[in-house]
Amino acid sequence: MRKKLIAANWKMNNAPEGAYDASSPFHANTEVDVVVFPTLLDIRDCNDAQIITGAQYACIEETGAHTGDVCMSQIAAAGCRYILCGHSERRKDHGETNEYVALQVITALEHNLHPILCVGETEEERDAGKEKDIVTAQLSGIPLESDITIAYEPVWAIGTGKTATPEQAEEMHAYIRSLLPEDKRETTKILYGGSMKPENAAELLSQPNIDGGLIGGASLKPDSFGQIVQIASR
Ligand code: PEP
Secondary structure, rough: OOOEEEEOOOOOOOOOOOOOOOOOOOOOOOOOOEEEEEHHHHHHHHHHHHOOOEEEEOOOOOOOOOOOOHHHHHHHHOOEEEEEEEHHHHHHHHOOOOOHHHHHHHHHHHHHOOEEEEEEEOHHHHHHHHHHHHHHHHOOOOOOOOOOEEEOOOOHHOOOOOOHHHHHHHHHHHHHOOOHHHHHOOOOOOEEEOOOOHHHHHHHHHHOOEEEEEOHHHHHOOOHHHHHHHHOOO
């Protein structure tokens, strides 16, 4: 049995009101793993509030002349346990390639950070029937034999209000699982991301190969996020 993981991606938003309260849903509980990806500026406050954190990005270089960047060892030293690698917004806004993302995953593992690798196709790619080829390419070069988590995030469903149907998501999750080395197939978590909210979470999270969610918009509303965590706890 894989324990469900519900991750909040706050993107470039401030922490929602009440996030640091002891009763907020952003704290891990015994039933579900919960991790928050705040902006770098909010990591310390989250950690002080005993919230498990990750960074939304880190550079693959160790140190040096990389203005505006922050490296994996700094992320680890700040108390983060996780790191998002290859979120579609980073791929689009910052030109992160599959090769670069693979290096990020490798560097994260070297620093004992747990990578959550984001993969997923655009609407155009799905319309052309290429979703599996795209995801296969995004997974090539990734050390799938390592302890990582994968988030299947169809780009057309991120922040759009459109959600993959449970059947579409399950088909992709099962496909991704089939690409994992045999000894990792049972243990590797595969999260779904793309407009997950309390209204659709139960159906998505009840699919056999969906092990949790990466939540953007709904993670900025503690009530909604809390409901998703509750659903995942069932
Ligand atoms: C995300 O940012 O990874 C995401 C899935 O966002 P949203 O839930 O808003 O679609």
